[in-house]
Amino acid sequence: MSLREALAGEALVFTGEVGPPKGIDCDEVWEEAEDFRDKVAAVNVTDNQSSVMRISGLAACIKLKQMGIEPVLQLVCRDRNRLALQSELLGAAIWGIENVLALTGDHIALGDHPQGRPVHDLDSVTLLQAVTALMNGRDLAGNRLDGAWKRVRLPKPKDGSKQKRKFKYEGPIPEKCPTYLPGAVVTPCAEPVEPQILKLEKKVAAGAKFIQTQAVYEPAALERFMKAAEHVGVPILAGIVMLKSAGMARFMNGNVAGVSVPDHLIQRLADASKEDLQKVSIDITAELMRDMAGMCKGFHLMPLGWSKPAVEAIEAAGLS
Amino acid sequence: MIIQKQKAYENIEEMLAPYQKVFVAGCTECATACKTGGEDEVAEMKERLEAAGKTVTGTAIFDSACLRGEVREVSREHQEQIEAADAILTLFCGAGVQTVGNYHEDTPVVPGVDALFVGETIRAGKYTEQCQACGDCLLDVTGGICPLTRCAKALLNGPCGGYTEDGKCEVDPDTDCAWLLIFERLKTRGQLDKIRETQAAKDHSDHHPPQTYKWARPKKKKVKPTA
Known part of the structure; x- marks a missing residue:
């Protein structure tokens, strides 16, 4: 079942995530993707995540597709201008990769090439506009995609007057246009949240058909956000980054804007013995999903390598 | 204003290494406000270079180093000093460096300042970037x-x-x-x-460097002489 079909269905939807490596040794990524097979509707493939240079996300998505696993191609606006982003999108389409997630991207200064020049030619909203334009047989500049339009000769005027236009274009021809399921992200626990909602509205207007959120660990916060975002009318998958340790949770609180792990969760991780840590992490993830299941369309799990525990959490939650 | 800072003196010294005789130029505009190439900084640089054994053939402060006519005029006033120099050390932004360099094609121009951004002065010595001139x-x-x-x-x-x-x-x-x-x-x-309302992707088509700009002057209307 595709992500599109899953989102249209009644059941809760789960998505996973893998991060391509810096280098060509991708075995771990394929293994992690394999863990998610049949357990999630789709697996996100990150795009130079954390502004760290890695192997192309599109290349990894193609591989996943060949493995029979549904990928979500993440595209950030940091590394490519509007030409490169659109050409990447067209490339995805010929490999049957439909799901694309438009993101701003972390700032280049936070990654491993801070010397580089960030692009940000488009932002997540205008990238979504580009996706929508391509689906309608045109690029962002309004040019027609090759083959997507039929050129038809106009009849000569019978009165012999000068013909202004000799041709017209009919189309777009749907089967010659790429199809995408555009997605976007939002940070539900950002404070204040109104600017997030305002941008979310723009993303949906630009064509976003699903939303995956930044990590949420407080059901009450998600509930507040969902109430404020009720009117946008697209399915929202709440994000959860698997908490691997108390230290990691504290690090996220101190360093990742818009993410807040409550103290009681940190305490549980801190109290766990080394052997139990993964079990506690799975329990926390499963509990969060159970608590938030009534609020959203599903969950986007960001396991940071912990694909097996993520799948265990989905099973432990007993929601699917 | 073009916010700028002087390069490290060691850096300037390195660039000037091949040249014994130097003419030092400043500017009364942004370079004076940012204290990179006003009267004080030009005098200080002269002193420092002389202490390091260089010969300073002369100094000048342009009213605007990025104004072609001004550069031409002041250069004429200092013609002998500039001709005697092996290089001109400029203490203002890159627009000025090139205006001076374009006029003195035969004399190497050494930039003593790094231009940083178009910005606001919060107070002397504290600046913030405000405009990309997009x-x-x-x-x-x-x-x-x-x-x-x-x-x-x-x-x-x-x-x-x-x-x-x-x-x-x-x-x-x-x-x-x-x-x-x-x-x-x-x-x-x-x-x-x-x-x-969504802002469309920015249209850069008319703003690719190197840009030029010319006033579009309205044609003068012919006025009939009144009788």
Whole structure:
């Protein structure tokens, strides 16, 4: 079942995530993707995540597709201008990769090439506009995609007057246009949240058909956000980054804007013995999903390598 | 103003190493305000170079080092000193360096200053970037705060998720999130609708460097002499 079909269905939807490596040794990524097979509707493939240079996300998505696993191609606006982003999108389409997630991207200064020049030619909203334009047989500049339009000769005027236009274009021809399921992200626990909602509205207007959120660990916060975002009318998958340790949770609180792990969760991780840590992490993830299941369309799990525990959490939650 | 800072003296010394006789030039505009190439800095540089064994053939402060006519005029006044020099050390922004260099094609021009940005002076010695000279000002929409300049990601349609609870940018905890500033200002004014409309991807087509600009002068109307 595709992500599109899953989102249209009644059941809760789960998505996973893998991060391509810096280098060509991708075995771990394929293994992690394999863990998610049949357990999630789709697996996100990150795009130079954390502004760290890695192997192309599109290349990894193609591989996943060949493995029979549904990928979500993440595209950030940091590394490519509007030409490169659109050409990447067209490339995805010929490999049957439909799901694309438009993101701003972390700032280049936070990654491993801070010397580089960030692009940000488009932002997540205008990238979504580009996706929508391509689906309608045109690029962002309004040019027609090759083959997507039929050129038809106009009849000569019978009165012999000068013909202004000799041709017209009919189309777009749907089967010659790429199809995408555009997605976007939002940070539900950002404070204040109104600017997030305002941008979310723009993303949906630009064509976003699903939303995956930044990590949420407080059901009450998600509930507040969902109430404020009720009117946008697209399915929202709440994000959860698997908490691997108390230290990691504290690090996220101190360093990742818009993410807040409550103290009681940190305490549980801190109290766990080394052997139990993964079990506690799975329990926390499963509990969060159970608590938030009534609020959203599903969950986007960001396991940071912990694909097996993520799948265990989905099973432990007993929601699917 | 073009905010600028003087290069490290060691760096200047290195660039001047091949030249014994140097003419030092400053500018009364931004370079004076930023204390990179005003009268004081030019005098100080002269002293320093002489102490290091260089011969300073003369000094001049242009009214505007980026004004071709001014550079020509002042250069004529100092013609002998400049001709005697092996190089001209300039203590102003790159626009001035090139204006001077274009006039004195045979004399190497050594830049003693790094131009940083177009900005506001908060107080002497403290500056903040405000304008990209993008050629298509949208400050009317964004409440007088430029997201192209002041948002680290130059976002035109609202903030990313990277602002902290105290309203700072994740890239730099000392920098305000431009979009929160915009949001709060427009909210106070009751003008949030201005940013609800999506800003299309910016059209750079008329603004690719190197740019030139020329006044479009209206044709003079012929006035019939009145009888």
